[in-house]
Amino acid sequence: MIGFFEHQYLSYKKNHMKNLLALAKADGKVHPREEKLLYKIGKRYGLKERQIKSILENSEPVRPVIPDNHHDKLNILYDLLLMIHADEKVESGEVVFFEEAVKKFGMKRELVQWLLDIFQAKGAPSADDWEDIKNEAVEKFSLR
Numbered sequence: 001m002i003g004f005f006e007h008q009y010l011s012y013k014k015n016h017m018k019n020l021l022a023l024a025k026a027d028g029k030v031h032p033r034e035e036k037l038l039y040k041i042g043k044r045y046g047l048k049e050r051q052i053k054s055i056l057e058n059s060e061p062v063r064p065v066i067p068d069n070h071h072d073k074l075n076i077l078y079d080l081l082l083m084i085h086a087d088e089k090v091e092s093g094e095v096v097f098f099e100e101a102v103k104k105f106g107m108k109r110e111l112v113q114w115l116l117d118i119f120q121a122k123g124a125p126s127a128d129d130w131e132d133i134k135n136e137a138v139e140k141f142s143l144r
Contacts, residue, residue: 013045016076017055019101023083026094030056031087041079066104070143073105074134081119090116108141 020041024034035056042052067073080101084094099112118125118133125133137143 027091034086037086
């Protein structure tokens with residue numbers, strides 16, 4: 001039997017995946033590379049393949065879950081950036097979606113272009129580099 005907190009965390013992970021799917025659909029279609037990335041991220045979060053497939057096939061509206069700390073918010077933004085760049089095209093609808101996420105997270109709008117520029121210039125940062133970028137973002141954009 002799954003406990004309350006495990007259920008809450010599972011719901012959080014599924015909602016995060018739904019947010020990523022909504023971003024993937026922002027340009028009207030899910031590119032095969034975006035779908036592959038969704039499976040990769042889902043597995044990283046410990047979701048089973050059938051759970052990921054169910055999320056991809058379900059079309060119910062997404063109810064965003066906003067984390068209460070900047071560390072988790074920035075990690076979600078990282079996954080959104082991966083999704084934006086998955087098909088090697090940055091679409092305006094994807095950027096608008098990303099801007100809305102930053103806004104809902106209560107973060108400064110300048111963070112959007114700064115992060116987009118980092119990903120554009122260097123590609124997806126490694127886990128260690130992402131930790132450095134998060135720390136720099138906290139300082140640069142007063143995310144305390």
